[in-house]
Amino acid sequence: MAPVPKIWAGASLLGIVLFWNVPLLFKLSDSPPRFPSQNSTLTLLIWSWPFGAAPNVIGDVCSRLYGIPGCQLTTNRSLFSQADVVVFHHRELQYQRRGLPLSKAHPWQKWVWVSLESPCNTKALEGWTGKEWNWVLSYRRDADLFIPYGELVPHSLDVVEIPKKTSLVSWVISNYHHSQARAVMYRLLSRHLRIDVFGKANRKPLCPDCLLPTISKYRFYLAFENSIHTDYITEKLWRNAFLAGSVPIVLGPSRANYQQFIPANAFIHVDDFSSAKDLATFLTTMNESHYRSFFDWKRNYTFLDFGLMLRPEVGEQRPSRVAELGSHFAWPNRGGEAE
Numbered sequence: 412m413a414p415v416p417k418i419w420a421g422a423s424l425l426g427i428v429l430f431w432n433v434p435l436l437f438k439l440s441d442s443p444p445r446f447p448s449q450n451s452t453l454t455l456l457i458w459s460w461p462f463g464a465a466p467n468v469i470g471d472v473c474s475r476l477y478g479i480p481g482c483q484l485t486t487n488r489s490l491f492s493q494a495d496v497v498v499f500h501h502r503e504l505q506y507q508r509r510g511l512p513l514s515k516a517h518p519w520q521k522w523v524w525v526s527l528e529s530p531c532n533t534k535a536l537e538g539w540t541g542k543e544w545n546w547v548l549s550y551r552r553d554a555d556l557f558i559p560y561g562e563l564v565p566h567s568l569d570v571v572e573i574p575k576k577t578s579l580v581s582w583v584i585s586n587y588h589h590s591q592a593r594a595v596m597y598r599l600l601s602r603h604l605r606i607d608v609f610g611k612a613n614r615k616p617l618c619p620d621c622l623l624p625t626i627s628k629y630r631f632y633l634a635f636e637n638s639i640h641t642d643y644i645t646e647k648l649w650r651n652a653f654l655a656g657s658v659p660i661v662l663g664p665s666r667a668n669y670q671q672f673i674p675a676n677a678f679i680h681v682d683d684f685s686s687a688k689d690l691a692t693f694l695t696t697m698n699e700s701h702y703r704s705f706f707d708w709k710r711n712y713t714f715l716d717f718g719l720m721l722r723p724e725v726g727e728q729r730p731s732r733v734a735e736l737g738s739h740f741a742w743p744n745r746g747g748e749a750e
Contacts, residue, residue, distance in 0.1 A: 417592040453482040456494035459503035460486060479567075492516045501526040505534050522547040523556070531638040551642050552671070559642070561649030563673060566713035571706050574656040579694065580606045581626055582633040583651060587612035593635035593662050603691035606633065626655035630702065631679070631694060634659035641668055646716070648678070653714055660690075660707045672715055674708040 433530065471481040491497065491512060501524060504511070516523065524544045526533050535664035548556035580600075587594055600606065609615045617625055626632055632655065634647040641664050659678045661669060666680045684690040 447596070452494070453483060454482050454490060454494045455496045456488070456490055456498065457486050457495055458482075458499045459485070460487065460500070494520060495519045496523060497616075498523045498525060501533060502528065515692065523548055525549070527558075527560070529636070529638045529640050531640070550644075559672065560645045561653070561672075561714050561716055563708075563712040563714050564641050565711065568710050568713075571709045572656075573703065575705055576630045577628045578607060578634065579604060579629060580631045580660075581629040581657070582606055582608050582635070583610040583622065583626065584608065585611045586637070591637065592639060593633075593637065594660055596635065596687065597633065599687035600691060603688050604695055622651070623655040626657050628650055631660050631684060632657040634661045634663075636661075636663035639663055644669065644672055648673075649714060652678075654716075656706075658702070660694075673713075676704060677708045678705075719742045 428701065464511060473479045485494075494516065497512075497515075499511075499522065522544050523546045525548045527550055546555040548554060548558060550559050551557070552559075584593075591703050597606065597608075600609045607629070609617050632652040636643055636645060636647060639662075644661075644663055648659050648661060648663075651657075660681065661678050662681045663669070666675075669678060669680065679690075679693075681687075681690060684693065721725065
């Protein structure tokens with residue numbers, strides 16, 4: 412097998428190290444790296460680990476955990492001058508601009524801007540022209556490094572097991588804001604059927620090991636996003652609904668946008684109904700055969716919590732497709748959708 416070019420190893424590792432414990436779709440390139448290096452080891456510096464949750468990166472973590480030789484993963488900022496790739500997570504940039512490097516340490520150093528938050532929760536983009544960044548990594552399909560919250564992969568299964576159901580609809584929510592679209596829909600829908608609400612917002616928090624077993628008892632799960640933006644489809648669908656074996660009722664981007672990620676018969680969209688009452692009637696009168704049809708997709712697919720889709724232009728060292736962060740990740744976004 413040909414050696415892994417340094418730039419591809421760095422880009423691929425980036426997807427893993429930011430979300431450790433998730434599968435990687437690792438792609439190789441036969442073309443040589445397009446930038447020089449001071450040494451034979453690729454150094455990838457995480458300037459601020461997302462949300463401060465830094466794992467142990469002591470030792471040869473690249474090779475030991477990810478099977479990628481010839482790289483060094485570090486959070487040691489003193490290594491900035493020799494780093495090949497520097498990763499900045501925007502949530503921390505919002506509050507920690509003081510002390511940030513003003514420019515790249517050397518011409519071939521690559522900077523990566525990372526955000527998995529929705530535009531509504533991505534503040535202080537002013538001042539970042541986009542010229543600083545070589546790549547943008549986000550859940551957006553038009554990002555340089557596309558890392559969605561989940562993805563379907565081909566998988567053959569003869570028998571689909573559906574967890575035993577004892578209740579109708581559940582919802583887990585930590586932050587409830589009265590004016591959010593999801594809160595409005597919840598109040599309308601709850602007038603017509605019972606919805607069991609868990610999470611900090613309802614003072615019924617679930618322990619990590621209790622979350623999926625609890626949701627799995629319900630036929631349907633409210634996979635309501637906190638804001639509505641193109642491609643913003645989070646763990647509320649992928650983990651809470653799909654992994655638990657509950658049919659997701661989604662509130663988020665358009666049905667067409669969801670169908671770019673998952674089959675049309677894998678979910679119920681609130682926009683399919685003219686009123687919350689009609690949706691409630693649909694749920695309460697659904698027969699068993701119809702219900703089971705929402706799991707037919709599992710005969711042909713399984714899913715990963717995260718997937719990394721590397722763009723060919725990354726390996727070819729073309730400039731970032733994102734010219735200016737403010738317009739790329741603004742609210743409302745280019746999809747014309749708002750909260």
